[in-house]
Amino acid sequence: xxxxxxxxxxxxxxxxxxxxxxxxxxxxxxxxLASERLVATVAQTAIGLGFLGLLVGLLGWTLGPAGPLQLGxxxxxQGAGYDFRIDLLIDGRSAAVSALVSLLLAATSQFSIxxxxxxxxxxxxxxxxxxxxxxxxxxxxxxxxxxxxVGWEIVGMTSVLLVGFFHERQGPVKAATRVLVTYRLCDIGxxxxxxxxxxxxxxxxxxxxxxxxxxxxxxxTFVGLSLVFAAMGKSAQFPLGGWLxxxxxxxxxxxxxxxxxxxxHAGVYLLLRAAPLLEHSWAAQTMMIGVGAITAVISxxxxxxxxxxxxxxxxxxxxxxxxxxxxxxxxxxTIATIHLVxxxxxxxxxxxxxxxxxxDALARRAALGRTEADEGAVRWEALxxxxxxxxxxxxxxxxxxxxxxxxxxxxxxxxxSRRLDRLESQLLALHGESERRGRxxxxxxx
Amino acid sequence: MSAWVQYSLIFLWLTPLxxxxxxxxxxxxxxxxxxxxxxxxxxIFLVACALFVHEGTxxxxxxxHLEQGLGWLHSHFAVDGLNAVLLPLTAGxxxxxxxxxxxxxxRAGLAAKIMVxxxxxxxxxxxxxxxxxxxxxxxxxxxLWFDAKHRGSxxxxxxxxxxxAATTAALTVAMIGLALEASAAGVANPLDLVxxxxxxxxxxPWIGTLVLAVALLRMGIVPLHLWIPATAQxxxxxxxxxxxxxxxxxxxxxxxxxxxFPRVLGxxxxxxxAVGAFTALYGAFLAVGQFDLRRIVAWFWVSQSGLVxxxxxxxxxxxxxxxxxxxMSTVVECGGLMLLTLAVEVRANTTDLRKLGGLAHNAPxxxxxxxxxxxxxxxxxxxISFVAEDLVGQxxxxxxPFVVGLLFIVTAVNGITLWRAFKRTFLGPPSPHADDxxxxxxxxxxxxxxxGGMIATLLLGGFLPEPLLAVRRGVVDAIGRVEAxxxxxxxxx
Numbered sequence: 001x002x003x004x005x006x007x008x009x010x011x012x013x014x015x016x017x018x019x020x021x022x023x024x025x026x027x028x029x030x031x032x033l034a035s036e037r038l039v040a041t042v043a044q045t046a047i048g049l050g051f052l053g054l055l056v057g058l059l060g061w062t063l064g065p066a067g068p069l070q071l072g073x074x075x076x077x078q079g080a081g082y083d084f085r086i087d088l089l090i091d092g093r094s095a096a097v098s099a100l101v102s103l104l105l106a107a108t109s110q111f112s113i114x115x116x117x118x119x120x121x122x123x124x125x126x127x128x129x130x131x132x133x134x135x136x137x138x139x140x141x142x143x144x145x146x147x148x149x150v151g152w153e154i155v156g157m158t159s160v161l162l163v164g165f166f167h168e169r170q171g172p173v174k175a176a177t178r179v180l181v182t183y184r185l186c187d188i189g190x191x192x193x194x195x196x197x198x199x200x201x202x203x204x205x206x207x208x209x210x211x212x213x214x215x216x217x218x219x220x221t222f223v224g225l226s227l228v229f230a231a232m233g234k235s236a237q238f239p240l241g242g243w244l245x246x247x248x249x250x251x252x253x254x255x256x257x258x259x260x261x262x263x264x265h266a267g268v269y270l271l272l273r274a275a276p277l278l279e280h281s282w283a284a285q286t287m288m289i290g291v292g293a294i295t296a297v298i299s300x301x302x303x304x305x306x307x308x309x310x311x312x313x314x315x316x317x318x319x320x321x322x323x324x325x326x327x328x329x330x331x332x333x334t335i336a337t338i339h340l341v342x343x344x345x346x347x348x349x350x351x352x353x354x355x356x357x358x359x360d361a362l363a364r365r366a367a368l369g370r371t372e373a374d375e376g377a378v379r380w381e382a383l384x385x386x387x388x389x390x391x392x393x394x395x396x397x398x399x400x401x402x403x404x405x406x407x408x409x410x411x412x413x414x415x416x417s418r419r420l421d422r423l424e425s426q427l428l429a430l431h432g433e434s435e436r437r438g439r440x441x442x443x444x445x446x
Numbered sequence: 447m448s449a450w451v452q453y454s455l456i457f458l459w460l461t462p463l464x465x466x467x468x469x470x471x472x473x474x475x476x477x478x479x480x481x482x483x484x485x486x487x488x489x490i491f492l493v494a495c496a497l498f499v500h501e502g503t504x505x506x507x508x509x510x511h512l513e514q515g516l517g518w519l520h521s522h523f524a525v526d527g528l529n530a531v532l533l534p535l536t537a538g539x540x541x542x543x544x545x546x547x548x549x550x551x552x553r554a555g556l557a558a559k560i561m562v563x564x565x566x567x568x569x570x571x572x573x574x575x576x577x578x579x580x581x582x583x584x585x586x587x588x589x590l591w592f593d594a595k596h597r598g599s600x601x602x603x604x605x606x607x608x609x610x611a612a613t614t615a616a617l618t619v620a621m622i623g624l625a626l627e628a629s630a631a632g633v634a635n636p637l638d639l640v641x642x643x644x645x646x647x648x649x650x651p652w653i654g655t656l657v658l659a660v661a662l663l664r665m666g667i668v669p670l671h672l673w674i675p676a677t678a679q680x681x682x683x684x685x686x687x688x689x690x691x692x693x694x695x696x697x698x699x700x701x702x703x704x705x706x707f708p709r710v711l712g713x714x715x716x717x718x719x720a721v722g723a724f725t726a727l728y729g730a731f732l733a734v735g736q737f738d739l740r741r742i743v744a745w746f747w748v749s750q751s752g753l754v755x756x757x758x759x760x761x762x763x764x765x766x767x768x769x770x771x772x773x774m775s776t777v778v779e780c781g782g783l784m785l786l787t788l789a790v791e792v793r794a795n796t797t798d799l800r801k802l803g804g805l806a807h808n809a810p811x812x813x814x815x816x817x818x819x820x821x822x823x824x825x826x827x828x829x830i831s832f833v834a835e836d837l838v839g840q841x842x843x844x845x846x847p848f849v850v851g852l853l854f855i856v857t858a859v860n861g862i863t864l865w866r867a868f869k870r871t872f873l874g875p876p877s878p879h880a881d882d883x884x885x886x887x888x889x890x891x892x893x894x895x896x897x898g899g900m901i902a903t904l905l906l907g908g909f910l911p912e913p914l915l916a917v918r919r920g921v922v923d924a925i926g927r928v929e930a931x932x933x934x935x936x937x938x939x
Contacts, residue, residue, distance in 0.1 A: 077833055077911045079764045082840040146836075150827040157821060160865075164873060167806055173874040180865050184858040191839070191854045199843045417735025424732065428601040428676055 007060045008071035011088060013053025014098055014141065015151075018105070019134035021046025025127045034123045040113045043126040047109050047133065051102040054137075058099065061090050070143050070207060082198075087143030089206055093272055093337055098140045100341050101262060104348055105133045108257040111352060115253055121165055125251065128165075132158040136262055140269060145194040145204035148273070152190060152234070152266065156183040159263050162254040163247045175246035182243045186233025190270075193226040197277075210276040220277070224284025227274050228291070235267030236318045237325060238295040242402045244318050248310040255310065256351030260317055261344035268324045268340055275333050285329045292325025298399050305395035309354050317347050454497050455523040455572055458533060459582070461490055462540075462565030469558035476552035483544050483557035490564070491537040501530045501917075520635045522574040527917045528700055529571040531774055532693060536571065538903075539781050540564040540688055542896040546785050547684045548792050556682060559589035563688045570694055576624060576702065577637040580617035583660070583694065587613060590681060590689045599680040609673045613660055620656040624649055642706050654707030658714070661703060665695030665751040668725040678744035683788045691747060691780045696754050696773035711761075718759035719842075723849045725752025730859040734866070739787040739797040742867050743780055746823065749860060750776040756849055757838040765841025770918045771911070772834035775904060779823035779831065782900040783864075786816050789893065790871060793886050799870040801880045806872040809888040813872040815897045820864035822904045825857055829908035833915075 024042050028034040061069055068091035076084040108129065116122045135154025142148035160183065164176030197204040200218035213220070231237070236244035247259040258264075271278065271288065278284050296319045303315035320343050327336040350357075383391070394400070465486035473479050525533070540560060547556065566586035573579040587610050594606040621637065628636030631647035642649070659670075666674035677686040703711050711718075729749025736742045750772065757769025789812060790805070791797045806813035822829035825836075835857060842850050876883050889897065907914050 077915060079767045079837045079840070079915060082764050082837065084836065153827050157826065164869075167873040168804065168875060170874045173869055176873075177865065177869055181862050184861045187861075188851075188854045188858050191857075192851055195839050195843050195847070195850055198840060199847060413731070414735050417731050417733075420728070420732050421735055424672070424675065427672060428605070 004064075004069070004071065007057055007064075007069070008073065008088065010053045010060065011057030011071065011090065011141070012073065014050045014057070014102060015134045015137035017046045017050035017053065018130040018137065022127055022130035022134060025123065025130065029123055029127065036113075036117065036122050039123045039126050040109075043109050043130055044106075044113075046130055047102070047105050050133070050137070051106055054098055054102050058090070058095050061095070067091075068207065070205075072143075084146055085144055085205070086147060087205065088141045089143035090141070093269075093333075094140050096337060096341055097265075097269055098137060100344055101133065101136045101140060104257050104261055104344070105129070107348075108253050112251075112253040116251060119251075121251075125162075125165065125254070128158045128162050129254070129257070132162070132258060132263075136266070139266060143205060143207075145190075145197060145206075145209075148270070149190055149194060152270075153187070155263055155266055156180075156187070156234075159183075159247070159258050162250045162258055165250045165254065169249075172249035175243070175249045178246050179243045182233045182240050186230045186240065189226040189228075189230035189233070193223050193230065193274075196223045196226065206273060213277055213280055218280075220280035221283045224278050224281035225287060227270065227278065228284050228287050231267030231270050231325075232291055233267070234270070235264055235321045235325070236295075236314075237267070237291050237322060238298060239401045239405060241295060241299065241318050242398065242405070245306070245311040245314045248314055252352065252355060256348050259314065260347035260351040264317055264321055265324075265340050265344055268321060268328070268336065271325070271328045272333055272336060272340075275328060275331075278328075279331070285331075288325045288329035292322040292327075292329060295319065295322030296326065297322075298395075298401075301391065301395040302398050305392055309358050310351070313347070313350055313354060317343075320347075451497065451500065451525065454493050455525065457493060458490060458497075458537075459523075459565050459569035459572060461486060462561040462568065466558040466561035466565065469561060470555050476549045479552045479557045480544070480547070480549055483561060484541070486561065487537070487541040487544050487564070490568075491534065491541045494533040494537040494568075497525055498530050498534045501525050520575060520638060521578055522635075522638050522640065523572040524574045524640075525572065527919065528697065528770075530917055531914065532571045532697065533568065535774060535777055536564060536567045536692065538899070539692075539777065542781070542785060542900065543684045543688050545892055545896050546789060551682070551684065556685060559593060559682075559685050560688055562586075562589050563685070567688075567692055567694060571697060574639045575635075575637050576639055576642070576706070577621050579639075579698075579701070580621050583617060583664070583698070584610070584614050586689065586692075586694065589685060590677060593682050593685055594677075594680075597680060597682075599676075602676050602680040605673050605676050609663070613663065616656045616660050620653045620660075623653045627653070639701070639706060649707060651707075654703065654711070655714075657698065657702050657707065658711070661695050661698035662721075662755070663695070664698060665755060666690070666725075666748045667695075667721060667751055667755055668728050668748070671725070671729075671748050671751075674748055675741055675744040678740050678747075678784075679738065683740070683784075683791070687781060687784050687788070690744070691777055691784060693773040693777050695751065696758070696769070699755075699758055700770065715759045715761050719756055719846060719849060722752045722755030722757075722759055723852050725749070726756065726856040727752070727852060730856045730863065733863040734859055736863075737799045739790065739799065739867060739871065740784070742863060743784045743787060746783075746860060746863065747776065747780045749856060750780070750823075753835070753838065753853060753856065756853065757834075757841065760838070760842045760846065762841035762844070764837045767915055767918060768834045768837025768839075768841055771830060771907075771914060772838060774914075775822070775830035775834055775907065778900050778904055779819055782819040782897055783816065783823065785897065786812060786819070789889065794883055795881065799867065801877050802871045802883075803874050803880060804872070804876040805883065805886055808883070808886040809872070811889045811894055813868075815889065815894075815901065816868055816872060818901050819897075819904075820868055822901070822908075823864060824861040827908075829904045830911065830914070831904075832908055833911040 021042050025034060025039055028038065028042070068089060071088040071090065073086040076086055078084070109126070112125060112129070116125055119125070131154060135151045135158060137151070139148050139151030139155060142151060160176050160180045163179050164172050166172045194204050196219065197209055201209050201212040201216065203209050203212060233240045244259060244264065248255050299315045299319035299322060303312045303319060306312035306315055320339070324336050324339050327339060465483065469479055469483060473482050544557065544560060563586050566582045569582035570579055570586065573582060591606045591610045594603045597603070625636045627649055628642060628647055631645070633641055633645050633647055635641045663670040674690055677690055726749050729745045729752055733742050733745035733749060736745060754769045754773045754776070757765045757772060760766065787797055790802070794802060796802065822831055825831040839850050839853065
């Protein structure tokens with residue numbers, strides 16, 4: 001049996017090896033020594049090492065005493081009673097999701113070597129993928145909310161950069177901005193939850209907070225709603241889900257591993273991790289159920305009305321993630337975890353397969369004259385024509401959610417900013433004007 | 447104290463001033479001026495670094511003093527926890543600014559003006575004498591004022607004149623009042639900060655209020671902020687950079703207001719907290735709608751100054767540690783972003799976002815550097831700002847959870863602002879309104895090294911923040927006194 005110190009170091013390879021691989025590739029790029037072959041070797045070695053470490057660690061954990069295992073690596077920094085701890089938490093949930101992350105990263109790296117061969121951004125993709133892997137593993141294995149936030153931010157930034165991978169085109173860049181804005185706004189929820197846990201429970205450590213929440217009074221509704229808000233953004237839930245179909249602007253491999261299978265489930269994982277705390281708030285649970293159900297319905301309809309395959313898949317993904325929110329809201333954590341892992345695997349395959357599946361479908365349509373999609377359309381004919389048109393219009397316009405956000409949130413903020421700027425400019429001009437006027441008056445007197 | 451430390455305390459502020467004199471009256475020609483200014487700036491930077499390493503690596507941190515003269519003719523310089531980090535920071539920023547100033551812009555004594563600012567800032571940081579510190583503070587503004595006189599913008603001239611006049615008047619009255627009061631109270635060296643801090647005498651609140659007002663003015667706190675965006679947009683850019691984007695305001699707050707005027711700062715803390723939070727929000731909302739890269743950095747600076755002020759006003763060990771760290775990191779981040787902005791301006795002849803776009807294709811190094819600095823500026827994990835913002839948040843949390851929530855919104859909005867600036871400058875196709883940007887050059891070798899050094903500083907400090915926090919521990923301890931006074935005042939009411 002492996003002692004806990006060795007176990008900690010072995011499991012730490014899961015986030016550390018990809019991070020180190022990313023650093024090496026960054027240095028190779030800076031020194032202009034990065035070739036496709038070298039970068040691919042570094043990436044595969046790093047991912048393989050992380051995977052191996054995780055497997056050995058999880059094996060050691062399963063052979064040891066039952067129950068969650070907290071592994072400490074000391075503190076990053078301290079300041080006046082505050083201590084940023086680097087702790088990993090191994091339990092059934094983190095073990096399953098962490099293994100999934102490693103497995104999908106390994107498969108993606110293998111797929112991408114051929115898929116992105118001679119692409120101008122080959123090296124950049126592998127750098128971002130490794131950083132994403134390190135962030136995702138940190139998020140999953142984090143023993144406290146602060147460390148989870150570190151992983152959360154790395155996942156967010158790398159996701160944004162991958163959406164904008166083809167940066168010469170306007171579409172991916174706009175999509176990346178959309179993703180970033182959603183992520184940044186939802187970060188407020190996670191940060192608020194983190195500091196609130198410190199304020200009222202004096203810890204953000206998952207296990208300790210669970211105990212403290214039973215012993216002392218704390219604003220469970222406020223913290224719960226903050227966590228759900230954070231998860232809504234990351235997991236593309238109503239009304240913040242507009243970024244997901246746009247995120248498909250990146251390379252197929254990144255769509256598959258990041259938005260189809262891993263990144264989009266980060267919010268679900270957060271809720272699963274914080275589930276013992278969320279149980280204290282019926283408002284948070286109701287919100288999860290409400291948001292999840294609305295997303296499931298409208299995303300399913302949008303998926304059916306989507307004209308392109310990747311968008312249809314992304315809406316279907318959001319719809320399933322909505323169902324996971326509902327499951328967590330009802331306290332069905334094991335089902336939600338199984339749903340998460342199975343859904344991630346399915347979507348990963350589907351996203352990778354999309355380009356070739358589309359070719360197959362077109363070939364089939366050419367041969368048979370009809371496809372499954374036509375059969376789906378037939379089912380809608382049971383509805384009246386006006387209803388059908390209305391539902392179709394709403395579905396294709398994504399139920400006007402984005403138009404409403406643009407009209408009632410984005411435009412007012414930008415208008416306020418520009419109005420304030422005009423006011424500032426007038427103030428500056430007034431300074432000059434008053435001086436000029438003073439001189440003119442003096443001149444007149446003379 | 448070792449002799450070289452003693453000489454360094456004079457060398458660091460006197461050399462730049464002598465260099466400025468030589469540049470102004472001794473050397474003609476842009477190339478020679480550039481070479482000579484760099485010839486001075488490099489050793490100043492090295493000495494500042496050596497002093498930081500020598501002082502900062504000690505376990506038991508003690509001040510090194512150089513005290514001369516008596517009474518009113520008294521000078522006192524020292525290196526301590528508060529200024530040890532700021533010395534290499536200022537010297538480094540000046541060096542990078544000189545390196546990245548195009549040769550053509552070296553006309554009209556720009557190098558001399560930059561060196562005067564460096565000398566004045568170094569003097570301000572090193573002086574432990576309130577009178578000398580005040581002189582250096584005023585001196586640091588004069589180059590920008592003279593520069594404004596030669597620019598066409600009348601609002602800028604009026605603002606700079608008002609800034610210099612207000613700073614001079616407030617500090618003169620405060621210093622005369624302090625000297626008279628302290629002499630009457632029996633303090634031997636009435637303007638010596640160490641003597642004042644260790645004596646039972648406590649200056650009148652109006653003196654502290656004047657000094658506090660100058661510190662806030664220098665930080666760019668709303669409504670005293672007008673000069674920051676005005677100079678960023680209308681002044682000679684590299685000079686504005688080394689004058690505006692410096693932590694002198696927060697330094698004055700820590701050096702003078704916290705240590706000498708606890709009776710003012712303690713009761714005023716709630717008001718300062720509100721003003722700081724409002725400034726942070728105001729700056730963030732103004733930055734998000736801007737179309738000019740220079741103004742974006744200026745408003746971002748204003749926003750960050752608000753965050754620093756809120757951290758100081760928290761009067762909590764963690765929040766003050768965070769504020770000190772944030773004040774330092776913002777200089778590097780905003781300085782780096784402004785230098786890249788100016789590099790874009792030199793090459794594209796504009797900083798208007800509507801006329802840029804797609805520069806990453808020609809300038810990948812510049813784009814990468816901008817992205818990393820922007821991420822660092824909004825507190826991405828692994829950078830100094832992450833640690834600083836976390837500490838400020840944790841420090842304010844106990845008594846001011848609402849302010850913490852507000853600061854989180856500020857951080858989110860600032861992140862969106864800087865990404866938008868990055869996106870519209872470097873990504874996508876070039877703007878249809880842009881001039882031909884096909885010949886846009888990437889960063890040159892020296893520019894890459896300079897910006898790379900700034901990024902390395904942010905990352906190193908972010909991954910290993912403990913030494914930086916340890917250096918400032920003594921300063922943070924001083925907060926205990928202010929907090930005690932604030933509590934006493936609260937009980938009195």
